[in-house]
Every structure is written in C-alpha cells, then in structure tokens.
Amino acid sequence: MSETIAARLLTLHDRLARAALDCARDPRAVTLLAVSKTYDHNAVRNIARLGHREFGENYLQEALDKQRALADLDLVWHFIGPIQRNKTRRVAENFSWAHCVDRLCIAERLSEQRPADAPPLNVCLEVNVSGEPSKGGVPADAAIALAKQVSALPRLRLRGLMAIPAPTRDRACQRAAFARVRRLFEALKAHGLPVDTLSMGMSGDFEAAIAEGATIVRIGTAIFGPRFYPELAAHR
Template sequence: MDIAQRLQVVHERLRAAEHRFGRDPGSVKLLAVSKTQPVSAIRAALAAGQHAFGENYLQEALDKQQALADTPAEWHFIGALQSNKTRDVAGHFDWCHTVDRLKIARRLSQQRPEERPPLNVCIQVNISGEASKAGVLPAGAAELAAQVAELPRLRLRGLMALPAPAEGLAAQRRPLAALRELQEHLVSSGLALDTLSMGMSGDLEAAVAEGATLVRIGTAIFGPRQTTPANGKENKR
C-alpha cells in the first residue's frame, strides 16, 4: 500500500473506534509521526489530506520545515525537550507536546516570536511512573499546569503521555484512564483544556475509548522507520 492508502486505513480504524466507544465522529484527530521519514513521504501525506506532523529530532525537523515551506503543514514537536532546544521549538513549531518542567515552559514563552500566535503546549505526564520516561509525575501535574497556564506566549491545551506497553485492551486502558481522570481534575479546577494527546498504533482503540482527542501514528502511515533521521544527522536527546 502507498501512503494515501495507509492513511485511509488508519482513518477507518479511528472512525470504527469512535463508533465502538460512543465518541462523536471526527472527534479524534490524527497526528502523523514523520520522524526519520523523507520529505517526499510527508508531501505524499499532505497530498492525501494529512496536515499535522509530529517530529522528535529538532535539526531534522527544521530541515523538513524549510523544504516544505510552500505547504500548509502544521508542525508538532514530540521529542525530548532540553533547554538548548527551546528557542528553535518556540520559533518554528505550532505545538509542543513535551513540556515537563517550569524552566522549559518559561523559556518557550520568552522565546516565542511576537508575530506568531501563542505556542500550543501539552504537559507530558509520566503516567506509568517509569524511571526511563520523561514527564512530570501525576502528583506534580496540577501545580505545573497552573504555572504554565499563566505564561503569556503559551496556550496550555492539555496532557500527553507515553504509557508503558501493555497487552490487551483492558490493560492498555488503565494508564490512559488515569491520564483522562487527571485532565478532568485539572478542568474542574478551572483550566480550559481540550487536548488529550495519547495513543499510538498499538493502543489506538484504548486511547479512543479513554477520551483521546489526538493520536500519534507513525509506522501505520509511513511504514517502518529509518534507523537514523532523514537528514542523516543524529540529534542529541
């Protein structure tokens, strides 16, 4: 199958999950994870109607943005975010999903160009408590969210998580349910949040069942990833 056909299959899977779990049709948006994929693959996805793309590696993403400046692509940074990356993320992306500490959020706010709208951000939550994963622990999410929401050049949209892999729908749903409940708590405290960024190819149905509004899908759209970024340069994480 080509990229257009794979995109159609993913959309059909999304719509089936929405129907199965009583979600409104079209309520779950698709973020195409294009890390390590060439510009030609992104152009093919754009031609098939996909417009939001997620990138993990900063320099690779900047090269792609330059090559695709003639397109309406919307760029989401979904990689590990360190202090030395914030200026480029603030200047060149529409979204950042991986804010996990106040220092990073403050830098993004300070460095967001005035001529651009506020940067859409999600707080990354280490919902499974894995030592190897980035993200604020659930107990600290409310305080961080309240602080981020006050920053002038950011728009806090919601939460993001990368749960530990699990087998079976019920096991996959548990950490995603915890993230949804955390977001519901934040909304009840007065934060205007509308985004739950969770779910990938292996747990898409569980994510839709638990309220995801945006799922991040890569391999099912583009095929197997290359082992190095598309620009041939490794990015320090």
C-alpha cells in the same frame, strides 16, 4: 505517490472512526497526528497530497530540514520529542505545538522565546503516567500545580496532557493507563483550567486511547510503514 501509503492512511481513518463510534464519540473529535520522524520530506509530501496537514516530529534538526523542504505547503508542525533547554528557542520559533513540556523552566523559556507576532504556542504537559524512571514527564501528583503555573505564562496556550504509558498488548492494561491520564485531565478542568486536549495513543494502542478520551493520536508506522533508524546523532 505510493499507493501503499494512501491505502494505509485510508485504513487508519476507518479504524479511527470505528474506534470513536464504538464508544459513542464523534470521529471528528479525534485528530490524527502523522508522526514523520525518520521519514524523509518526500514521504511527508505524499501524505500532504492526500489532504493531511498535521505532522509530528521528535528530532529537532531533522524536523527543521523538512520544514525548509516543505515550506511551500500549509502544514501544522508538532514537536513531540523531549525538550532540553538548548532546543527551546527553535521549538518556540518553528512549531505550532509542543507536546512534551514537563518542567516550569522549559515552559518559561518557550514563553520568553515565542515570537511576539506569532500565535500562542500550544503546549501539552507530558505526564509520566506509568512512573517509569527512564521516561520524562511530570509525576501525576505534581501535574496540577505545574499546569496552573504554565497556564499563567504569556505567549503559551496550555491545551492539555500528553502521555506515553508503558507498552503492553493487553487491552485492559492499555485502557487502565489511559484512564489515569483522563482522570487527571478531568481534575485539571475541575480546577478551572481551560484544557481541551488529550494527546495519547500510538500505532499499537490508539483504539484504547480513543476509548478513554484521546483527542490527538500520534501515528507513525501505521501510516508510513516500517521505520528505519539511520545515524541520527547529528539531528537530535
């Protein structure tokens, strides 16, 4: 096992705990989701040997290949990439979480295609909090209506919101973007929706996300090291 990966994971847990304690939060209220896209199944196995169980994947075929290679392990798989109509069945059948639901038609297909003998699929609505035209996600002013529709679908459990704000190194700007997501999350609860999850924050901004209430932070390079992108067209 790579000692570097073990050291990175330990350092990251320390940073996560400090970030939570700095804002009077319990570190146990924040789940570290290891984003393993582009890393091979051996890298995932190394992290799992350290006791980590929650892994996030963006590329569907790559994720399914890893799941087969790691079928002997008790892991929780999150799909955190965009979900097109031709992906819904395999996401519904092979993952515990889907983080990027942003259209009712996608939620309906996930609901219809979730196996009846499986637990409900945990879903988060992706919100385009920065209004970037190049990004997916439901506009903030349409999120409450969509959340109400999704929450009524069978075999799905609406857990909360997911967001990827425009990247910036300015801590105040990071917090302001995450605060907008938190306020929307609080509005969902005010409308009676039993949401409990804010999936936001990555390697470069997760401390700001935790300060604004993140319950899942999605971390890749800070655990696994530099990411290399081979030709992935066949895996998307």
